[in-house]
Every structure is written in C-alpha cells, then in structure tokens.
Amino acid sequence: MKQIKKLIQITLIPLSLLYACNGNTNSNALKDNTSSSTSSTENSSANSNGNASFSCMLDGKEFSGSGTDQNINAAFHLKGDDKGQIFFRFSDLNNPEEKLNFQVPEKEGSTTFNVTSTYSYIGYITKGYINYLDNPLTVTITSLTATGVSGTFSGTYTLSKGSADSNAKQTIEVTDGKFNIPFSTSADWKKMYNAE
Numbered sequence: 001m002k003q004i005k006k007l008i009q010i011t012l013i014p015l016s017l018l019y020a021c022n023g024n025t026n027s028n029a030l031k032d033n034t035s036s037s038t039s040s041t042e043n044s045s046a047n048s049n050g051n052a053s054f055s056c057m058l059d060g061k062e063f064s065g066s067g068t069d070q071n072i073n074a075a076f077h078l079k080g081d082d083k084g085q086i087f088f089r090f091s092d093l094n095n096p097e098e099k100l101n102f103q104v105p106e107k108e109g110s111t112t113f114n115v116t117s118t119y120s121y122i123g124y125i126t127k128g129y130i131n132y133l134d135n136p137l138t139v140t141i142t143s144l145t146a147t148g149v150s151g152t153f154s155g156t157y158t159l160s161k162g163s164a165d166s167n168a169k170q171t172i173e174v175t176d177g178k179f180n181i182p183f184s185t186s187a188d189w190k191k192m193y194n195a196e
Contacts, residue, residue, distance in 0.1 A: 054090040056100075056153065056177035058124075059169070063100075065092035070186035072096060075149050076195035077106065077183065086149065087193060088181060097127045100174075102139055102153070110140040115158060124157040130168045132157035137174070146183075153177035 052073035055064035068074045075088040086106045091099040101123055104111050113123075113134040123134040137155030157172045184190060 052181040054100075054177070054179040054181070057173075057175045058100075059172045059174075063092075063098070065090060067093050068182060068184075069093060070184045071189045072099070073181050074184035074186075074189075075181055076190060076193045078103075079194050079196055082194070087195070088149070088179075090179065095127075097125075097129070099125050101125070104139045104141065106144070108141045108144050110138055112136050112138040112155075122160065124172065124174070126168075131160040132172055133160050135171075148180065148182040150180040151178075153179070 051066070052068040053064070053066040054073065055062065057063070065073060072089055072091045072093060075086050078085045078087055082103070084106050085103050087101075087103045089099050089101050091097075113136060115133045115135040122131045123137060124132040126132075135156055135158035137153065137157070139151060139153045141149060141151040143150045154175050154177050155173075157174065159168055159170050184195070190196065
C-alpha cells in the first residue's frame with residue numbers, strides 16, 4: 001500500500017503542475033487515445049471481455065465512466081507487502097482528473113475502511129486536486145474471477161488534513177456505487193504498481 005500511495009503522490013504532483021501551467025481545462029493533454037463512452041452499464045458478474053464500467057452518486061451528482069486504458073478502470077493483483085490485495089482506480093477516460101481509488105482484500109465479501117493512523121488512503125481526488133480519505137467507506141466484491149472483478153461501494157469521504165482549499169467541503173457522500181472491470185493486462189502498468 002505504501003508503494004501505491006507514493007505512486008499516487010508522484011503522479012498527482014506532475015499532473016497538477018501540467019494542469020496549472022497548461023491552463024487546459026478540458027484535459028486534452030491528459031487524455032488517452034482509448035475510445036470510451038460515458039454511459040454506464042450494470043453487470044452482475046466479473047468482467048471477462050475487457051469492457052469496464054462504474055457508476056455512483058458522488059456528492060449528489062452522477063459520476064460514471066466506461067472503457068479502460070489498462071490503468072484507469074482496471075484492477076491489479078498486488079505483490080510484495082500488499083500481496084492478497086487488489087488495487088483499482090475509477091475515472092472518466094475523457095476527463096481523468098477526478099478519480100476514486102480503492103485497495104481491498106482479494107476476495108469476495110465486504111470491507112469497511114476508516115481513517116486511522118496506520119491505514120489511511122486518498123480515496124477520492126476532485127478535479128481541483130483536493131484529496132479526500134475513506135472515512136468510512138464500504139466496498140463489496142460480489143464477483144472475482146481470473147479476468148475481472150465486480151461489486152458495489154458506498155460511504156463517506158473526509159477532507160484530507162492540510163488541504164490547500166480551506167473552502168472545500170469537509171465530507172462527501174458516495175452512494176449507489178457499482179463497478180465491473182477487468183484485471184489489467186499491461187505489463188508496464190503491472191510493473192508500476194508492483195502487481196502480478
């Protein structure tokens with residue numbers, strides 16, 4: 001988990017600088033050439049054909065996306081100290097600044113996270129790069145296969161201490177979360193996340 005946190009921090013700072021220096025609010029500079037659709041689909045079993053989708057109500061507004069670039073909207077089997085965990089990130093591929101990050105045990109069932117001194121995670125990052133922690137957030141894996149994972153999520157995100165935006169909301173609710181994503185097949189991204 002420490003490696004994932006470091007990777008998120010390492011990738012957020014350059015992206016923040018690129019965004020600030022570029023002044024490009026439509027994020028074309030950050031867009032992947034992967035085609036995607038903004039419609040969400042609901043499936044009851046883990047993804048086996050490479051498609052990916054997620055949807056939820058975030059702070060009372062719909063947040064959803066579909067498609068994968070093998071990093072966003074894809075899952076990873078972690079190795080090393082995080083063996084037995086899976087990591088995944090949700091975002092709209094056409095507008096990837098806003099994202100939800102998850103690291104959960106690699107098994108079917110529910111896991112609830114609270115911010116603690118030993119376990120805290122940047123679970124939600126806004127388009128303005130404001131960081132929120134899972135507090136509490138429940139993720140339920142309903143299907144886990146060799147090719148994909150699906151499930152649900154809901155709960156609360158709490159503003160991370162030291163946030164640069166003093167006007168940011170202290171808590172944000174996420175409800176009706178659903179996802180159906182493949183495991184990444186990218187050797188490069190697996191190496192980056194120390195994943196199998």
